[in-house]
Amino acid sequence: MDLDSTLKRKPQQSKAKKWLAVAAIGVSALGALMVYQWTTPTVVAASQLQIATVEQADFVVKIRGFGRLKPKYQRYLTNTDTAMVEAIHVYPGTIVKKDTVILSLVNPQQAQRLSVARLELARQKASVNEQRINQQSELLERQANLAILKSELQSAELRVDAESKLIEQGIVSSLDYKRSMLNVAQLTERVSIEQQRLAQLKEMHLQRSKIQQELLSQFELNYQVEQQAFDQLQITAGIDGMLQELNVELGQNLVPGTRLAVVGSNKALKAELSVKQADAEKVALNMAAKVNTFSQAGHGEVDAKVTRIDPIVTDGRVIIELDLQGTLPANARPDLSIEGYVVSNIIPDALTINVPQKAQAHSEATLFKLNPNTQLATPTNIEFGTLSDNQIQLLSGATVGEQLIISDLSKWQHLATIKIEQDSL
Structure with a gap:
């Protein structure tokens, strides 16, 4: 080693x-x-938090939107012939009656056509009167001839009657008597023919009168058309309401069909709300609604009912048309900016709280539930349901009367508990 x-x-x-x-x-x-x-526990001041109490009641689900009041009835004013704007009598925002003159137009050709039509009508009336006088004269002449023949027939009949008594006495010859009888027969025939001629004359007069009357009616109609066209140079409102638009200027030359102005009813109004497309799918006809006109005198809300849902989507929004019901607020007028909502559903006995920060409908989140006795808050899993305005439905995780912190405490969700410190007085 x-x-x-x-x-x-x-x-x-x-x-x-x-x-x-x-x-x-x-x-x-x-x-x-x-x-x-x-x-x-981490200590957090109560003044820094939003605390909501769980409540139970019928939960009104509202579809909110914004928009304007619109006239229920509108009239677009146009001209029927070429003309020039001679005078402007009223301007937008003016309350008008149906016979209020808004514009005066001028058209020299129309004035000339009216004069010609008036003259032709007068000539036709004179012709009809002349024909009536001539027919009366012819009729009187024919009636006079008939009266003379009837008188001659009566005289001849008297002669025959007298000669019939004298012929037996030989005072009147048989030849004279026969001549008298022949004269009666001839006069009788002439009276019959004259009566037929008189009847035919009356029928002929009747047919001629019908023809003349039809011609007169045509001239009267032509005159009425020209008179109406001339009267239409005075542009009237047509309905009671308010002048909303004026689209022409003084001295402007107009072609037929030019849009001159728009008049809308100022008492009969409707509301148009713009709502999100996703919310519009929850709206149906005849649903109850409310509209707020923000009247300074109060009482700015008015009941309404859904009458139309526009099928066109513009910039992700849909127009909902509402029929206003009851007495309108004092400040109600066409084009007034409004807010409103449609009641799309009512959930009975629902648990609700004010919407927590970052909460979404039909989702789950962790909120701190507060124990008011210990002032300790513990994280609790909450299941949300429907959201409406600043209220959201609770499906699970809390009961009536419990308090939840709805401030954003996501940075402390890892903690088992936090302590709420009440502010000292």
């Missing part, structure tokens, strides 16, 4: 053992520190 080598190794082994001993002591100290931290 090499004695020198053996003597040299002994100090080295002794040094290694010393290092192992030091490491063991360090591990033991670290373990002791961890045990101390685990068993000794």
Whole structure:
């Protein structure tokens, strides 16, 4: 055995053992520190925390959105012919009646067409009157001829009657008597023919009058069309409400169909809410809703009902149309900015708390449950359900009346407990 080598190794082994001993002591100290931290609660001031109490009640699930009030009825004003804006009488924001004149337009050609139509109608009326007078004259003349023939027939009949008594006495010859009878027969035939001619004349007058009346109706219709076109140069509101838009300027030349203005009802209103697409899928027709107009006088909320769900998605949002019910707030007007919500569901006897920080619907999280007697809080696994506004449903992990810390304590979730220190007065 090499004695020198053996003597040299002994100090080295002794040094290694010393290092192992030091490491063991360090591990033991670290373990002791961890045990101390685990068993000794961390103290947190109550003023730095948000503490919520678990409540039980009917949980109203609300789909919130923002939007504007819109007129339930609108009228787009356009022109039917070329024209120029001669005058502007009212501007947007003005309350108007249905007969309020908003714009005055001018069209010289239309004025000329109206004058021509008026003149043609007057001529046709004169022609009808002239025809009526001529027909009356012809009718009177025919009736006069008939009256004369009837008078001659009566005279001839009297003569025959007288001669029939005298012929037996030989005062009147048989030839004269026969001539008188022939005259009666001829006059009877002439009266019959004249009556037929009179009837035909009346029928002919009737047909001519119908034709003239149809022509007169055409001229009257043409005049009414031109008069209506001329009247439409005065642009009226058409409905009671408020002038929302004015799309023309003074002196502007217009082509037919130009959009001039928009008038909307200011009393009959509806609400349009913009909600997230994911939330819109939970909304159905006839669901109850509420709209808030933020009236300074209070009473800014009004009941509503879902009447339409827009199928178009814009920027991840969907328009929900609501029918307002009951008395509208004093500040309600078209295009007023509003907020509102739709009641999509009501969960009876649900456990709820204020939404903890970073909590999400239908998820699980660890919250500290507070013992109000010991002021100690221990981590507890909580299962969440539906979320609405600042409330979230609890499915498991807590009961009614228990207190949960809803502040973000994720950095302390490894601790067995924390102590809540109440602020001194």
